[in-house]
Amino acid sequence: MSLGITIVSHVPEIAEGLPKLLKQVAGDVSITTAGGTNDGDIGTSMEKIMQAFDDNEADNILAFYDLGSAKMNLEMAMEMSNKKVHLYDTALIEGAYTAASLIQAGVGLDEIEAQLKPLTIKD
Amino acid sequence: MSLGITIVSHVPEIAEGLPKLLKQVAGDVSITTAGGTNDGDIGTSMEKIMQAFDDNEADNILAFYDLGSAKMNLEMAMEMSNKKVHLYDTALIEGAYTAASLIQAGVGLDEIEAQLKPLTIKD
Amino acid sequence: MTLTVDTLTSWMNNFADKIEVNKQYLSDLDTPIGDGDHGFNMSRGMEAVREKLTTKPVDLQAGFKNIAMALISTVGGASGPLYGTAFLEMAKKSSSTDDLGEVLKAALAGIQKRGGAKPGDKTMVDVWSELVPEVKAGTLSKDKIERAVESTKDMVAKKGRASYLGERSKGHVDPGSESSGYLFEALLETEGLL
């Protein structure tokens, strides 16, 4: 089982910038992103999220998002995708950073999820 | 007492992008940022943080950061600045978004801090 | 009371008209308790729906599905996946029934599954959950629609952007409830649908 990360943000710049932080500690982890609407405005896009799932090299994807409406598009994309996607209601940056560090260190999904639990702040 | 927001991120793109999310719900709130090192690499800069404090139009600043070393530079900048700065160990994006919404709605600092408490995930 | 490709198309065009006329108002409702874009989001979405329906769908299910996909692709905000899911669920349901009440009941369940909101959370769920039973009972009226929309005014938001404001979200009508009100008004006005 290989683990990757997908980042979903309302803002294209955040979606582009966050992987730079993660790559510093997780050079070997596949990280894909979906930022902004189809027009590049502030918002999210189910199509971009599906694309981010497809582009991810891992067979199990850990997905993180910023605001609630991103979660709705994420869940729609999950229902339409063949990839196995795990969605977390954690702080976006901090949760993704934690997951990236742990995936790079070879930690398994159960242990990663235990470490993500205290970072859960949405529902 | 006017309230503003300062964002400190290791990544220049995150520091540039996050205000776009906040401005959507807080058009009248002064939001300043410090992203990356003095060379524009991934990291933080005490000088950039001091500048972000200075540039902020508010007399009370709510400050948010991504990783621990940003907090250290923030605290150094706070010790050297004349502005009144309140530092929060919340999720960066979610905490700043919450604060921005509430400042725009005219909510006072005490009430804002109560709403930020459940978003606290660092120390 | 027959749901057909033609009545569906009239219903949607009427809804699109209402959104177009009221888009500034809907965005204004979204300003104090959100990000001020709900009218523009819905207008972009319903223009895409209108455009899509200029090609007549092969059947009711295809019609609902096309509407859903147009909304999902173009709306951008939370209302995109919410209305999108509503119409996707209507597409599924319409394969087994043309009873509008049943179809709308499936839509409401979809909105609740997607957004996790309950009645009282100051979202479009408040309007849908109030009015779907009225459609089923054949008692929908303009007055009931207005009251359902207005009822959100004094609620404290528990879901969506307005929920960040806590108590401060009180005193404002929920924008998604207002646009949902237009959907039910359009339904009421559509010749031969109810």
Add this chain to the structure above:
Amino acid sequence: MTLTVDTLTSWMNNFADKIEVNKQYLSDLDTPIGDGDHGFNMSRGMEAVREKLTTKPVDLQAGFKNIAMALISTVGGASGPLYGTAFLEMAKKSSSTDDLGEVLKAALAGIQKRGGAKPGDKTMVDVWSELVPEVKAGTLSKDKIERAVESTKDMVAKKGRASYLGERSKGHVDPGSESSGYLFEALLETEGLL
């Protein structure tokens, strides 16, 4: 045992040499439990310090302060504010004493105030808290420095980037402890300082 502008400068130049020689090694230590940049960060910082000290500071306090500011401006990572605060506190303390042990004690307190780490958290605090008393007691040795640095290997990180790895941070020497070890080695080697 006299702390002067000249002994301070020799100490720093020796420290800068050690950082320069070991910068790849320090970054390698930072790779499994961090972001692999500690050596490059410290090298950038100590080159700036070396450059700064080519102009002789007016007194000890100015010397410490210049070192602090150079590190704060150039290091970039967590070690910047940490070493920076250490030297700022040394600057303050050096106005009232030239006792190296006292000055280093103030530095350690500064590092702990800045980073909030306690002994055992697998940070540079482990090396500083072990070795400052040795300096005070006049018993610092190369062997003790080595042991203090090595002691971090089996610790679980509670602060800094390594703390994200929890138990997985075990089995690796902490990079900031290694660079701090060089600082104490350089001190030991500086003629006339101890």
